[in-house]
Amino acid sequence: MLAMPEPTPLPDDLQRRAFSRGDADGAGLRPGRLRRRDIRRPFHGVQIVGSFGSLQERCHAYRVRMKPGHAFSHQTAVLLHGLPLARAFEEELDLHVSVVMPGRAPTTRGVVGHRIRIAPPVVDLGGLPVVRADEAWAQLGPLLALDELIVLGDAVLWADRSLQDPMHAAARVPYRPARERLQKALREIRSGCASPGETRVRLLLVRAGVPEPELNAEVRLPGETVHPDLVWRDRRVALEYEGDGHREREQFQYDVGRYGRLREAGWTVIQVTAADLQGGGAQQLIRRVLALVG
Structure with a gap:
């Protein structure tokens, strides 16, 4: 049996990042090249070569197909901000992405989509649109126990004390799930705890x-x-x-x-x-x- 020839090397630019089918067409790649064994397809419409596994790598790969107005949120945002989270959430591989209504939440494999009523504050973290830390904390209100919310809230303020008032505002956002639990947690959250x-x-x-x-x-x-x-x-x-x-x-x-x-x-x-x-x-x-x- 004849051995399969080695795949044609990709252009340098496409070897360094995830890319779309449009990027491949623009680089002059034939459709058959995208089916070779060195190319992974972590999300629909996204191709990548090389390393893919860390949270940042997965987010940058998904960023290729991310629509304007979408932002990484919930557990994904907490981890991107470098904040502590229960191990069960740290080990989750799906990415959480939010979109403001009436926009449609993403439904692709490997992504959990959320539709939210009020536009959240969004920051740029290394080229990724991520809801701000106070918003990410509030989004986890329905998922975390009271003490876990306090631990996470302390960590938010240790990283940025200026977010104390925004945290209170985030807990009062209309239609916010678990508002009472968030407000109860705020009564025991303090700035100054480093761990x-x-x-x-x-x-x-x-x-x-x-x-x-x-x-x-x-x-x-x-x-x-x-x-x-x-x-x-x-x-x-x-x-x-x-x-x-x-x-x-x-x-x-x-x-x-x-x-x-x-x-x-x-x-x-x-x-x-x-x-x-x-x-x-x-x-x-x-x-x-x-x-x-x-």
């Missing part, structure tokens, strides 16, 4: 009656300024949430030294891990913090 773990510690303690802490607040030490995760300044108590342990050794060593310098300056430093937020560990943590700052 989901910090948000969960804050919620656990404050709901148990611990006074509201300052978040990542400035604490001056001799020769340096540090920013503990949670601070009760009048009691000279600082709480630090330790992540999953996969930190660089250099950062770990710096943190150990920083905690020591805080203690030398008369501060009590409480180190908390995810295990401290569950069951008996959570109750022990609450009692300890209340004894120090309550």
Whole structure:
């Protein structure tokens, strides 16, 4: 059996990006060339060679056939903004795209289309039209539990504190699904939490009656300024949430030294891990913090 000849190399421009049938025609490619094994078709009317798998790569591929007025939204927008999301949503491969009524939502394979009544604020992220982070947060109101909405809302404000008022406005948009849940979440969302773990510690303690802490607040030490995760300044108590342990050794060593310098300056430093937020560990943590700052 004769071996199939190698496909004719594509023009450089088409090797670097996803392209439409019109782009292929403009480059002088014959229809048969688009059926060769090196070309993938991730969406109807879209061709691509090379890497295709990351969220950004999939969005840029779909961008080829995206209509004016459409924008990446919901879970897809949250991830494109670099915000934390429940793992079940992070692993979803379908792209979420919104269009304002009376426009028709896309129905192609690999895309979940949404028709919304009010035009959302849209930003450009590396050439992709994406609903702004406050709008993406509000769009997930029907899908996330209350605490997940608070974690996500804290992350939105950590990335951009100027979105606090827009978040409140987004929760009040007419016909917004889950408006009551969004508005309830806003009562506990704060700016200053740098990670989901910090948000969960804050919620656990404050709901148990611990006074509201300052978040990542400035604490001056001799020769340096540090920013503990949670601070009760009048009691000279600082709480630090330790992540999953996969930190660089250099950062770990710096943190150990920083905690020591805080203690030398008369501060009590409480180190908390995810295990401290569950069951008996959570109750022990609450009692300890209340004894120090309550």
